[in-house]
Amino acid sequence: MSQFDNVSVLKQANVYFDGKCVSHTILLADGTRKSVGVILPSKLVFNTGAPEIMELIAGACNVKLAGETAATTYTGGQSFNVPGDSSFEIEVTDTLHYVCHFG
């Protein structure tokens, strides 16, 4: 499915890391919050509050979860899970389009 239907979209974006990551928050009819975003080629560390599922729509990245010694490569069509109250290091090698699912 290439789009979300029947959702609300916040007009103001979330801008992280000097714009290397830009996302917009969407709210589903049942109140669930997700975000749709882009990460430009860069190497960043994100901290999580709630657990996250990162669904990759397009692009490519190498991801190392907290405690891992080796990175795993993910590309568009794949997803990876991040535990809550944790962090992950992500090296984006091809501009990443993603949906972030929380909780």
Place this chain on the structure above:
Amino acid sequence: MSQFDNVSVLKQANVYFDGKCVSHTILLADGTRKSVGVILPSKLVFNTGAPEIMELIAGACNVKLAGETAATTYTGGQSFNVPGDSSFEIEVTDTLHYVCHFG
């Protein structure tokens, strides 16, 4: 109104100018297409197909429409109109959050 309700959102973003501009397309219930986006501090020239209304949610920029000799400053809460089949030069001085209305 800080959000759009009952819309569809395309999961894949539009990335222009090496990521200086990132937007997501939204579709209203009546089929109208808009976009919500961010322009990072930079000086860019955009070309228009359809006429556009740029509604600024937050940030600041200096805008010079095609044919204008002086730029006009706009900030969050303001809007500016761009004719179709034209262009505008925009110098973003504070990260711009915007909604683009077409047609």
